[in-house]
Amino acid sequence: xxxxxxxxxxxxxxxxxxxxxxxxxxxxxxxxxxxxxxxxxxxxxxxxxxxxxxxxxxxxxxxxxxxxxxxxxxxxxxxxxxxxxxxxxxxxxxxxxxxxxxxxxxxxxxxxxxxxxxxxxxxxxxxxxxxxxxxxxxxxxxxxxxxxxxxxxxxxxxxxxxxxxxxxxxxxxxxxxxxxxxxxxxxxxxxxxxxxxxxxxxxxxxxxxxxxxxxxxxxxxxxxxxxxxxxxxxxxxxxxxxxxxxxxxxxxxxxxxxxxxxxxxxxxxxxxxxxxxxxxxxxxxxxxxxxxxxxxxxxxxxxxxxxxxxxxxxxxxxxxxxxxxxxxxxxxxxxxxxxxxxxxxxxxxxxxxxxxxxxxxxxxxxxxxxxxxxxxxxxxxxxxxxxxxxxxxxxxxxxxxxxxxxxxxxxxxxxxxxxxxxxxxxxxxxxxxxxxxxxxxxxxxxxxxxxxxxxxxxxxxxxxxxxxxxxxxxxxxxxxxxxxxxxxxxxxxxxxxxxxxxxxxxxxxxxxxxxxx
Amino acid sequence: xxxxxxxxxxxxxxxxxxxxxxxxxxxxxxxxxxxxxxxxxxxxxxxxxxxxxxxxxxxxxxxxxxxxxxxxxxxxxxxxxxxxxxxxxxxxxxxxxxxxxxxxxxxxxxxxxxxxxxxxxxxxxxxxxxxxxxxxxxxxxxxxxxxxxxxxxxxxxxxxxxxxxxxxxxxxxxxxxxxxxxxxxxxxxxxxxxxxxxxxxxxxxxxxxxxxxxxxxxxxxxxxxxxxxxxxxxxxxxxxxxxxxxxxxxxxxxxxxxxxxxxxxxxxxxxxxxxxxxxxxxxxxxxxxxxxxxxxxxxxxxxxxxx
Ligand SMILES: Nc1ncnc2c1ncn2[C@@H]1O[C@H](COP(=O)(O)OP(=O)(O)O)[C@@H](O)[C@H]1O
Ligand SMILES: [Mg+2]
Numbered sequence: 001x002x003x004x005x006x007x008x009x010x011x012x013x014x015x016x017x018x019x020x021x022x023x024x025x026x027x028x029x030x031x032x033x034x035x036x037x038x039x040x041x042x043x044x045x046x047x048x049x050x051x052x053x054x055x056x057x058x059x060x061x062x063x064x065x066x067x068x069x070x071x072x073x074x075x076x077x078x079x080x081x082x083x084x085x086x087x088x089x090x091x092x093x094x095x096x097x098x099x100x101x102x103x104x105x106x107x108x109x110x111x112x113x114x115x116x117x118x119x120x121x122x123x124x125x126x127x128x129x130x131x132x133x134x135x136x137x138x139x140x141x142x143x144x145x146x147x148x149x150x151x152x153x154x155x156x157x158x159x160x161x162x163x164x165x166x167x168x169x170x171x172x173x174x175x176x177x178x179x180x181x182x183x184x185x186x187x188x189x190x191x192x193x194x195x196x197x198x199x200x201x202x203x204x205x206x207x208x209x210x211x212x213x214x215x216x217x218x219x220x221x222x223x224x225x226x227x228x229x230x231x232x233x234x235x236x237x238x239x240x241x242x243x244x245x246x247x248x249x250x251x252x253x254x255x256x257x258x259x260x261x262x263x264x265x266x267x268x269x270x271x272x273x274x275x276x277x278x279x280x281x282x283x284x285x286x287x288x289x290x291x292x293x294x295x296x297x298x299x300x301x302x303x304x305x306x307x308x309x310x311x312x313x314x315x316x317x318x319x320x321x322x323x324x325x326x327x328x329x330x331x332x333x334x335x336x337x338x339x340x341x342x343x344x345x346x347x348x349x350x351x352x353x354x355x356x357x358x359x360x361x362x363x364x365x366x367x368x369x370x371x372x373x374x375x376x377x378x379x380x381x382x383x384x385x386x387x388x389x390x391x392x393x394x395x396x397x398x399x400x401x402x403x404x405x406x407x408x409x410x411x412x413x414x415x416x417x418x419x420x421x422x423x424x425x426x427x428x429x430x431x432x433x434x435x436x437x438x439x440x441x442x443x444x445x446x447x448x449x450x451x452x453x454x455x456x457x458x459x460x461x462x463x464x465x466x467x468x469x470x471x472x473x474x475x476x477x478x479x480x481x482x483x484x485x486x487x488x489x490x491x492x493x494x495x496x497x498x499x500x501x502x503x504x505x506x507x508x509x510x511x512x513x514x515x516x517x
Numbered sequence: 518x519x520x521x522x523x524x525x526x527x528x529x530x531x532x533x534x535x536x537x538x539x540x541x542x543x544x545x546x547x548x549x550x551x552x553x554x555x556x557x558x559x560x561x562x563x564x565x566x567x568x569x570x571x572x573x574x575x576x577x578x579x580x581x582x583x584x585x586x587x588x589x590x591x592x593x594x595x596x597x598x599x600x601x602x603x604x605x606x607x608x609x610x611x612x613x614x615x616x617x618x619x620x621x622x623x624x625x626x627x628x629x630x631x632x633x634x635x636x637x638x639x640x641x642x643x644x645x646x647x648x649x650x651x652x653x654x655x656x657x658x659x660x661x662x663x664x665x666x667x668x669x670x671x672x673x674x675x676x677x678x679x680x681x682x683x684x685x686x687x688x689x690x691x692x693x694x695x696x697x698x699x700x701x702x703x704x705x706x707x708x709x710x711x712x713x714x715x716x717x718x719x720x721x722x723x724x725x726x727x728x729x730x731x732x733x734x735x736x737x738x739x740x741x742x743x744x745x746x747x748x749x750x751x752x753x754x755x756x757x758x759x760x761x762x763x764x765x766x767x768x769x770x771x772x773x774x775x776x777x778x779x780x781x782x783x784x785x786x787x788x789x790x791x792x793x794x795x796x797x798x799x800x801x802x803x804x805x806x807x808x809x810x811x812x813x814x815x816x817x818x819x820x821x822x823x824x
Contacts, residue, residue, distance in 0.1 A: 070696075091698035106693040108686045109812065118679055119686050120697040128679055 250510020557616020562720025583721025591713020
């Protein structure tokens, strides 16, 4: 399939007869034995803007990091401008004329723009002082038409401004191949448009640009060709954008996993959780929430799909009570919990599996027994004000370790020593207790292996069959589709759509994921 | 009046070791390595300096010897923290223990033997001690006088040059420094060595230039004060100069008051540096996040994936 698709890559070539700007063939890469790229390919021509799309975890960033010398590939061939080149560091890639702007910027916050750029110039550069750097930046910024003020401190800049600094830096270092990793994910509509027009201009001047994005709109409007990745493989290599429609992109992106069947509720029940008009203004770093409405019935899993950073973190924080919504209400089993403390919410039957186990879930330094007892101690379950019933805690932990099959664990071991899957089991053992009415699970199987993932999903299934309701928030489409009775898609802080599982189609979900409402 | 002149005259000699040590710590911490070993490094410098003079060496050579000896101990610290990625706090405390323990044993034969120190400006240039100016300047030594220049040079280097920026970048955001092609371990190791040299110099200055004698425990918490001074100075050498004068003035006040016959409880003299240090730390913590602390201070940077 890949081979036939390779031939379709002619249209974007503005300079016939020149070798491709960047060519990656048969790239393999594994992290700790887990394959992230499997025989992935990518070919970029001079003068084009080439989109790479794919689900989270598809390997887009990894493939581009290989090209930019951040990661070394385990196998495969790489050329830059026709010459065999596998850069062993970002510096080498820069020297070969390739620069990457990462998803997470690499700037020193306390430095000014000039100081940051000065930093990345090699020893042999003629620019040696911040003043010289400032002049060079101003000149470059004016030349390419990206406003950047060299004198400002990075910490004071907006996200869009920081991104411009990164781009100007890469260009100043001499990049003619520019890789932008999800640059528009952090921008407003207006800012994104500015950036994309800039990128088009750059391509017209003969640069080659890679644009990783989730939005089909941007692909259709600003890119020449598209490469689609799934599970570390290239499933469509460099097709002209004009020849492909959105439905096809969505299908290729998501794959066959979407063959879902009707999943009737085993015990459709009363409304356990009702959220209405939940609104929060965006803060400096995050996404806001726009009037979210949904209801969760006993015995039901409502899956919320969406690309990370579209308000999922904020929604979870509002539900747990770690942050306060500006407007809207949260009712659990008929009780208004809109202003309740996290502790009161827990008492009312809300349970949380946070996306980062060790950030708001477990305490690394405490033992497994202590972690398991954490939510119970306040209730007085393990002794009074002055003496903790350590023996009771130990017994309870031993029981939990057995029933949840937590490997490599003893009650006294520190939670930090557990592997991801076993840490998650500790969390499940604690949260899935008798008092649970609503479970909020955020990416519950992120980073887990197959077996642990299955375990976690089964635990959730059982909990729901036992009469609880579950809100499953996950970037992993497979997970959402394999557990949910209804599926909603979150985009830019809103719920873009919601359907019963039987009505979910790849086109529908793909379009909503891409923000094409 | 006499009291005031006498006090002013000795402030620089109190400020100098504090400043030298804190300049070293600033370099080290700017590179992201938290060095709590200053007290031990200074003790090694002080003892080595004394031994060299007592063995017939030149006082200037003694300063250099103290610096080299402390740098050797700092190298051990660097190997632990930078190369082996050991915990910075624990390694620092270990250096204090090693430094104090080692000097206690090795320095025993040299305890309480006085020796000539480095010459003062009065000795060198025959400054007339009749005037107020003369009385203050004559007791200063070349190290003290040269120090403001060193401060300025260091400030310039950190703030205005590319290599200075590279050092700071390592301590602020090693991931960014890494992408910029900076060798993080090498930079940090060099910074640790620099702190060894400067702390050693500070210790040697104490024995060779100030007291002209070696006694166990003579560093008397000045290493800890220097650590607090770095926080007070917000990792800025120019502010460290100011802070060292302030701390030095406070430190010099007690012996001056004793000299004019004021009756002082000994425990107050002994605890004064600690109390002062504590006060500074409390005040600085009130200032919150804008304290200038390097973003990655004391943490271990591991690149996700290595080639
Ligand atoms: N530095 C890393 N260490 C371990 N695993 C990684 C690392 N970077 C990426 N991965 C894994 O590789 C896979 C592909 O990730 P990535 O390339 O970031 O996906 P994408 O950018 O398409 O969302 C994921 O499963 C991710 O967890
Ligand atoms: Mg990515």
